[in-house]
Amino acid sequence: MNVIPQALRKGSALGEDYVRGQHAHNLYEYDLEDAQALRRRAEWLDAPHRPQADRQALVKVLSAYNAKYNDHEAVHSSIATLADERALVVVGGQQSGLFTGSLLVIYKAATIVNAARLAAQQLGRDVVPVFWIAGEDHDWDEADHTYVLTPELEVRRLRMESWHDGKSSVSDVEVTAEKWQAVIAELERVLADSAFKSELLDMLRSELPHSISLSEGFARLIGRLFGRYGLVLVDSADPSLRQVEQPMFRRLIERNDELEAAYLTAAARIEEAGYEQQAQAAEGAANLFYIHEGQRLLLFKQDGKFVDRRGTVILSRDELLERVERCPECFSNNVLTRPLMQDYLFPVLYAVLGLGEVAYWAGTKDGFEAADMQMPILLPRMSFTLVDASTKKYMQAYDLSFEDVMERFGERKEAWLAEQDKLGTDGLFEQTKAEFEQLYAPLIERIGELHPGLADLGETNRGKIMAQIDFLQGKTKQTIARQNEAELRRWDRIYKTLFPLDRPQERVYTVFYMLNRYGPDWIDDLMRIEPDLTGAHRIIEA
Template structure:
């Protein structure tokens, strides 16, 4: 297996600048480039005054959850380590997705495991890997689908059709067994036949038949793939977790105005430095959700009250605090307060994030300070493109680099197709059009001398004739393309393998598409790749 460093367009200017060490101190707590950051963060986590949940209560919740969805001996060992007050955590997460969603979820899990092991070695103390499932999110449209590449070179979207209002937390939406079977059957139909297909489908049917919602299915699959590496799972929507989060929610409610100002201050700082906000800080926002009759409603503040936009629920602060005490499961974080809750629950040494996530975390620095906490070290997840032998062979055949496919694929394909015009037809058509226009120009001029209206008529006539020549030119190109259809399919396969839907491969295809090609052991192959925690992108030749 060959692993090659490779630049890749990523789309988050602020995230990329953070990785390069720019504006680290203005917008973040720690500098990723500093060798001292790891030790300094560990020392701060050891301070007695920092807000934290009761460690035993946390481990009890995690033990119960993982015993149900991720019961591996290595996970039980990680939970034993977490009982020790000296142990720390590397955490990262993702919203649950159908069949785990895209490959980046797998790469994030791998990064968490590697980072925890490496930090443990550097600090000489236990560091536990934790995967945070954002089950409290209610954006079903982001979680209900994934993609595979079919043998017909179609980037096929597999989707679990919605049957609810779309406003409930993903972990609260019941998925009937029939829905799971429909999704697996569709996957079975579009996956290419392989020696691993039967085993993969058996795994999916065995695990997902026991899952009552999308988050449970996600947890079971991630557990099967990474449980043996000691990766502990937590669902942010777990009611048992809510019960121990009360103190942090209470602070977010009681000091809501302070947190609001902190987020607005951070937002202004981000914009002053020339960046766009990734997570909008809004005046009057409480930065909390309240779950009313199964619907997750974002709360705002108005006239001393907490309410949703439509006024469906309206609470005085005292009423909201009373509800928190009696029904903590009705409360949920938003994108700006979730990092604080995560840090309250866990002794977070490093948070593993995508570059877009790193950008929106810049808006939380002041919020951490209000809560009496510090933003942890932000670690970019590992990023890969898988290059199979067939795609590599075709790239070599046509003299293409990865940059060619990424940046100038269409122009390179058009240039190659033009080379297949062995008779030089395209050049002849261009010559004919030029010669015709040259011969016709004096005629149009004379027509104008004869009568001004004839000149305009002559120009229209000329355009029609040129259009007819161009029409035949296009038909000729189409004929040449049909004669080279097999090779053009190779070009199509190259692009859709590496950049499906014009996006990086890791953001589109499900890991089960990959496992169908290379087997379940491919996860071990991935974990054998030397970790790179600097935010770079690499090509893995598989």
């Protein structure tokens, strides 16, 4: 595979500035370009004073979870390594998604594995890769679908049908074997035939119907793809994890006012630096969820009580502390406290993030400090666009660069189509309209002298004639397009391959679309690419 550096619009101003080292330097604990950051972070993690989970209890939870969904010898070795108190971690994660969601999930997993390996070499000590499955999130509509490009050049959305109340965690939404079989059958219908299709479908049918939730299916597939690289999985919604998290939930409740103030301070600093908040801090927010009758209710502080918006739950601080002792599984983090919980559970050297996540983590720096913790080094995930041989050939035939496709594809396509008008009809139509306007305007003016109503009628008539000329011009263009239909499909293929739904490829297509094209060994090919941990985008010519 040929790998080429290539700029890509990514949408987060603060995330982009962080990668370039141009952000306000008080928004993060470490700068990405600081050569000493890794050693300084490791030294801080070695200090005895920091809040941290019971390492052996955590290892026990990880062992049980991975034995069920990620049962690889390399994973068992990673977990055994983590039992050593000197072992450190690189962690990153994503909400579970159908068929692992979009390609960015795969690139994030690859970044975690590579970053852990390189950090271990640099520090001369064990560093374990961990993938955090955000199963406690309740946004089912974000998790229940993915996309493939069909042979007919349709960007097809595949969706897992399941009832969801909008409040339950994704990991708690039951998915039946029949629903798994139905969505796999749909994938089989829309994937192009290939030498690898049967093997991939057999793998999906062997793993997914045994999964009772989207998160379980996600874990099984990530394990199949990356377990051999020692990538440890953890589901944030795993009930057995809550007992390990209990002391940190207690701290989040006891210091809730200080944390609220810290998040608001960070939010103000972000806005003063000229950026928009990605994770909205709010006055009175407890930044915790309480699980009540299966629903994940966001808590707020009101008149000395912790309440949800509808008043379903009303608890004093002491009552909340009593609940966390008795029922830690009744609690869940929000976007601002999740980074703290992750850092409490694991000795995190690097948190691997997308650039949007880098932006919202800026809002947590003061929260870390309020909890007697320290924000880890934020590492942008690797970013790629795959260009297959046919797409590359078509781009060369039409003299299209990646920037052309990204920035001015419509203009270039229209210009090319205009060149196919060998008779120059478009110019003739424009000339005809201009001459008609020139001839007709004096006539309307003259008849208006006879009666104002005639001028109005003339204007209406002029509009109808121009509309008819436009109609004929449009029909002529359609005829030219039909005569060049085969080549226009190539233009469409170029754009839908690189920017489906007007978004970067990595944010849309599932990895199984790529595995069907390039084979199951494509993951190994990806892992052989020299890692770039700067957040730069690269093109892979496959």
